[in-house]
Amino acid sequence: xxxxxxxxxxxxxxxxxxxIESKVGKMKGVEEAKVLFNSSKVRATFDTERVSKEQIxxxxxxxxxxxxx
Numbered sequence: 001x002x003x004x005x006x007x008x009x010x011x012x013x014x015x016x017x018x019x020i021e022s023k024v025g026k027m028k029g030v031e032e033a034k035v036l037f038n039s040s041k042v043r044a045t046f047d048t049e050r051v052s053k054e055q056i057x058x059x060x061x062x063x064x065x066x067x068x069x
Contacts, residue, residue: 001046001048002045002047004043004053005042007040008040008042008060008066008067010040011035011065016037019063020035020063020065021033021035024042027051027056029051030046032044044056
């Protein structure tokens with residue numbers, strides 16, 4: 001298992017949390033996805049054999065959220 005931490009552009013609504021956690025959390029290989037609204041950070045624990053950091057980041061960006069690199 002590995003953990004990725006991503007900084008997002010500021011989140012504007014609490015429903016953003018549910019949207020991201022739900023979509024990322026349902027990805028095959030993701031054990032847990034947690035969004036911290038106040039700091040606009042995403043933390044995901046995942047199996048590197050089944051999903052990559054890039055796939056997780058891409059999924060978040062497809063939802064319309066900008067990752068700060």
